[in-house]
Amino acid sequence: MPETLARPTGLRADAARNRARLLKVARRHHAQTGQLPLNSIAAEAGVGIGTAYRHFPSQESLVEALAMDALDRLLDAVKHAIAANDPERAFRAMVTTAYEHLCDDTALTALLAGGTFTCADAAAVAGELFADVDILLRRARESGALRAEIDVDDLRRLLCGFSAAATAGPVPLGKDRERYVEVLLGGLRP
Amino acid sequence: MPETLARPTGLRADAARNRARLLKVARRHHAQTGQLPLNSIAAEAGVGIGTAYRHFPSQESLVEALAMDALDRLLDAVKHAIAANDPERAFRAMVTTAYEHLCDDTALTALLAGGTFTCADAAAVAGELFADVDILLRRARESGALRAEIDVDDLRRLLCGFSAAATAGPVPLGKDRERYVEVLLGGLRP
């Protein structure tokens, strides 16, 4: 009996279909309302409530499952940035990518804003992500591209705050949301 | 029948007392949970639920009433800043003050993040506030202390995002939250 996983493997065909349906409906709910009412999500997905709970025994597990894709892509991007030469460019690329993902995925923002992980694989990816970002931050700091007093956790908070800034309000920010990441990058320079 | 006001005048003594009690309890709830359950708030305040609804017919009116004090103080601070000479110092003072207020008052943050106002007086104060901030921004821009593309609404978003960054997560930021306003101020420079 495996622990709850945000990214399960070896699902039966019908189980995978149900899971995908649930995630699809859940994603819409979270983006529109910030809530994840399992009852309605199950109903809308055309799936029994018990099935929904089998797949996602807790709201956190659902949030982490929703965020998992973006988390994976983020980790990929960070790995790429680490492999690059220019520390400042790598740092800027990482911040920009993270900002974009956070703006596009409310579940990712909620997960990172919380800062705690219950599913083993989400925690693992997040741990690796933070470790890699730490490397990028060190290099950026040494190359004089980053304020000394900002660490990984500060960046996590600031990025979540910025995506909230871009997303919040009656009208979400439009195309020009890149402006904000410029403000952030400017502010992070010593 | 007067419109709902966030800062009513001419209340009977007992009505004023009830209102104050409700606000006190509501403030604690909002700060601790981000929620404003009128039933429990009325019960804890020792006030009938009907009375609570008479004072605050909607959650928004309660949020605006909660934020009204901070909104007033903010407006005061901005008026002071306008009266000063140095545009850059005035701008910095305004941003810093706003940041502090937002970090300290979850209702103010919720209200400004939403960006809409239902009570006439709250809307009035906010309108004046935004107008005055706009003046400060113009001056700062002209004096070369502020990026050209940032307007009042951007600043509103960014400030809300920054206070969210400082507040969010399992552990709210401690004493050193001023660090973040430095990042913001740095980022806002051209």
Add this chain to the structure above:
Amino acid sequence: MPETLARPTGLRADAARNRARLLKVARRHHAQTGQLPLNSIAAEAGVGIGTAYRHFPSQESLVEALAMDALDRLLDAVKHAIAANDPERAFRAMVTTAYEHLCDDTALTALLAGGTFTCADAAAVAGELFADVDILLRRARESGALRAEIDVDDLRRLLCGFSAAATAGPVPLGKDRERYVEVLLGGLRP
């Protein structure tokens, strides 16, 4: 705002009617199934679920309200027994009465079997009841009508056990359930 009470006073007419309906339905449920599902009870009583929770915020409060009548009558009977002269007769009368009440009221049995009370007035009546029974037990013990090692709590357990014995099973015991109280009284003699 008074604490939850098992025997409230000064209810509005409609509130009293709802309360009575709820208790009536609840009593039937408890007698037949030993359960107290508030949802179904409210529905059967023709009362909103919220109303049910207003009257009985917890299952315990409902059990105690159900048992309150019997508890009162029991206390009355014990007071009478205390006023009598013959310690043995008083003791026997008390045990018999308690047994009868327990056999007739499953909620009373459940409450006394648990031995804990959450409503202030139920706790008060129970406390007085136990104190008075203790007096009866002392007298009975002194007059040689009761084993030395049996105290109030033992009697509570034994009476609950006996009423369970008379009640349990596919067919509850019929008219001749008095036989069992004779066994109990016989067993309690030194």
Add this chain to the structure above:
Amino acid sequence: MPETLARPTGLRADAARNRARLLKVARRHHAQTGQLPLNSIAAEAGVGIGTAYRHFPSQESLVEALAMDALDRLLDAVKHAIAANDPERAFRAMVTTAYEHLCDDTALTALLAGGTFTCADAAAVAGELFADVDILLRRARESGALRAEIDVDDLRRLLCGFSAAATAGPVPLGKDRERYVEVLLGGLRP
């Protein structure tokens, strides 16, 4: 298709292992909570829920399987008692043994309190048990050691009631639970 049995024979090795695991977990659940939630029991036992249902198609069959061991031991003890000479000693030994088993095994108590059996072999053992106890009761009655009006079914009820008395409440009775069997034995004398 054989009837469900509380004590099946000729199980495959893995089936027997699964059955044992289920019983072990179920016993703990029943002792601690009085409930037998098949889903959780199967999960905790590391066995598929379908397998659990194959072994125990109903809650009763599970209860009977749990009680089977104790039922066997009880029957053994009664056979021994029948073989003895002194009818009163035999009777007392039987009552005491039964009481001890009931106090120690919540499933046995639940089964005997219900008084109905669905598995053929449980019914058979219980039938033999009751018949043998009946013999002991007759002898005891004849030798003047037992009230005339108490029959096997009364004893079943009373024993269940007494073990409930010893077990119930916030604090189960401690070491001195033998006291209660003395009360019972005393009460059963003419």
Add this chain to the structure above:
DNA sequence: AATGAATGAGCGTTCATTCAT
């Protein structure tokens, strides 16, 4: 104006049971 009783929509969660693999 104040009170608080009533309502019911809605969400969280458990668990017995069936059935496809």
Add this chain to the structure above:
DNA sequence: TATGAATGAACGCTCATTCAT
């Protein structure tokens, strides 16, 4: 035979809101 996915009834509980007193 074993597995575990799926289902849905049932229940617990909260809270926004209305309305009679």
